Amino acid sequence: MTGTRRLELLTPWAVTIGLFLVWELGCWLFNVPPYVLPRPSLVFQTMYAFHAQIIDHSLHTLFTTVLGFIFAVVGGVLIGLAVGASPIAYAGLYPVMIGFNSIPKVALVPIIVIWFGIGTVPAVITACSIAFFPIAVNIATGLATIEPEMRDVLRSLGATRWEILTKVGIPRSTPYLFASLKIAITLSFIGSVISETVASNKGIGYLMLSASSRFEVPLVFAGLIVVGAMGIGMYAICVIFEKRLTRWAFRN
Amino acid sequence: MPAPPLVSIRDVSLTYGQGEDSVLAVRNLTLDIAKGDFVAVVGPSGCGKSSLMKLVTGLLPPTSGEIFVDDEKVTHPIQGVGMAFQNSTLMPWRTTLDNIMLPFEIVEPHKRRLRSEKAKYVAQAEQLLATVGLGNFGRKFPWELSGGMQQRANLCRALVHQPELLMLDEPFGALDAFTREELWAVMQDLWLQKRFTAVLVTHDLREAVYLANTVFVISHRPGHVVYDAKVDLPRPRTLETTFETKFIDIVHDLRAHISRELTT
Numbered sequence: 001m002t003g004t005r006r007l008e009l010l011t012p013w014a015v016t017i018g019l020f021l022v023w024e025l026g027c028w029l030f031n032v033p034p035y036v037l038p039r040p041s042l043v044f045q046t047m048y049a050f051h052a053q054i055i056d057h058s059l060h061t062l063f064t065t066v067l068g069f070i071f072a073v074v075g076g077v078l079i080g081l082a083v084g085a086s087p088i089a090y091a092g093l094y095p096v097m098i099g100f101n102s103i104p105k106v107a108l109v110p111i112i113v114i115w116f117g118i119g120t121v122p123a124v125i126t127a128c129s130i131a132f133f134p135i136a137v138n139i140a141t142g143l144a145t146i147e148p149e150m151r152d153v154l155r156s157l158g159a160t161r162w163e164i165l166t167k168v169g170i171p172r173s174t175p176y177l178f179a180s181l182k183i184a185i186t187l188s189f190i191g192s193v194i195s196e197t198v199a200s201n202k203g204i205g206y207l208m209l210s211a212s213s214r215f216e217v218p219l220v221f222a223g224l225i226v227v228g229a230m231g232i233g234m235y236a237i238c239v240i241f242e243k244r245l246t247r248w249a250f251r252n
Numbered sequence: 253m254p255a256p257p258l259v260s261i262r263d264v265s266l267t268y269g270q271g272e273d274s275v276l277a278v279r280n281l282t283l284d285i286a287k288g289d290f291v292a293v294v295g296p297s298g299c300g301k302s303s304l305m306k307l308v309t310g311l312l313p314p315t316s317g318e319i320f321v322d323d324e325k326v327t328h329p330i331q332g333v334g335m336a337f338q339n340s341t342l343m344p345w346r347t348t349l350d351n352i353m354l355p356f357e358i359v360e361p362h363k364r365r366l367r368s369e370k371a372k373y374v375a376q377a378e379q380l381l382a383t384v385g386l387g388n389f390g391r392k393f394p395w396e397l398s399g400g401m402q403q404r405a406n407l408c409r410a411l412v413h414q415p416e417l418l419m420l421d422e423p424f425g426a427l428d429a430f431t432r433e434e435l436w437a438v439m440q441d442l443w444l445q446k447r448f449t450a451v452l453v454t455h456d457l458r459e460a461v462y463l464a465n466t467v468f469v470i471s472h473r474p475g476h477v478v479y480d481a482k483v484d485l486p487r488p489r490t491l492e493t494t495f496e497t498k499f500i501d502i503v504h505d506l507r508a509h510i511s512r513e514l515t516t
Contacts, residue, residue, distance in 0.1 A: 149337045153409075156309045156419070157358045158331030167357070171345045248345045248393060 068127025080139025142173025264317030279474035292460035295470030334410030349390035
């Protein structure tokens with residue numbers, strides 16, 4: 001392992017630990033009361049003390065997030081393929097998609113609650129609705145940027161539209177797909193936690209809301225850190241899949 | 253007796269766009285290409301050479317006139333034509349061999365048989381790769397090959413399913429002079445072996461004269477045939493041939509006709 005490579009592996013840890021140190025030091029120097037900004041040491045202590053509840057709630061959040069994310073991938077890929085492959089679908093769907101994406105998803109949650117009640121379902125739907133847009137747009141971009149010569153080669157061989165889609169369009173958009181998955185998974189966490197905060201009795205969002213209503217600020221921060229850590233973990237999984245499946249796009 | 257034409261272009265015109273913005277790209281173009289012939293099309297840039305490729309393969313419908321391939325009128329993209337462009341358009345996610353297998357996955361009857369006779373088709377593709385000097389590179393990805401090697405692979409892909417018609421749109425245009433001359437020889441060898449009908453669009457007059465039996469000069473836009481030169485030099489032609497008086501005379505003659513087009 002070369003020096004730069006080792007440094008590359010170490011810096012994320014160094015930066016994270018450094019950040020916590022600065023935070024700790026700042027709280028100590030300026031004597032910040034824990035109900036305003038708790039020190040990280042207190043947050044981690046709280047995390048340990050409440051670990052059973054935190055694990056229970058965060059697993060629930062992870063479940064709703066991943067479920068919403070999976071729906072977003074399926075829906076986003078299908079819509080992206082339709083929009084990218086057909087100009088009519090593009091003209092028809094694009095404005096609606098942009099309009100829908102502009103709506104703050106937190107405003108949707110009460111409506112979803114009216115339809116499905118509180119709990120898991122609104123969290124999954126919110127996670128899905130916030131995450132599908134970047135996936136659809138990226139897939140559509142991948143399809144729309146096929147080189148015209150590549151298309152001509154296939155057409156002159158007698159390829160059908162379906163064959164052009166499966167042999168060129170889909171493989172060509174996979175790097176775009178993975179780029180969007182990395183954004184979409186973090187957005188999914190935002191969606192599910194928002195929904196849990198507004199309308200749920202389960203999940204990290206609910207835990208944080210109920211903790212803040214009891215002024216247990218260190219527990220709120222413990223929840224935030226757990227959400228951040230889960231986001232990093234899922235992002236890393238997406239990166240592993242990306243490297244495995246689209247090696248050709250990372251040539252150098 | 254001359255062979256019957258494989259491609260017959262009858263009084264074809266092509267207009268791009270509509271109304272005041274429309275551009276007449278090709279006007280009253282008529283030419284015949286005999287079966288098994290190798291013709292080159294040269295002309296000033298923007299003369300509609302590439303439009304001609306798309307017209308013959310049916311990728312673009314003519315605004316007026318008719319095109320026949322194998323006695324059948326071209327009304328939609330005709331099947332199984334081999335095409336090679338300046339940009340090699342190999343798929344970076346496939347190995348070189350898998351790229352060359354592509355026509356087998358699309359063109360009938362190979363498409364039907366590919367699954368059951370996979371080994372036979374792979375052998376065919378590998379043999380063709382060996383012919384152009386890429387014998388050991390089938391497992392490499394296209395981006396691991398040099399520009400010249402990519403263009404060799406591109407020619408293989410265009411030819412592997414043994415199409416009757418091969419359309420070449422400046423396939424050597426982006427290569428350095430040495431590689432280009434090397435590939436002329438590769439191209440000629442392939443043609444001498446397989447005797448497909450080839451149409452080469454190029455702006456390199458030496459390339460046209462080296463490879464073709466007939467060189468058509470297309471006028472400035474709107475394009476039509478203003479001159480054709482028969483190249484009756486013996487084959488196989490070599491780089492030495494290009495320094496012979498007869499070769500140089502033909503190139504000069506073509507050059508003069510193109511200059512005339514540029515000044516008018």
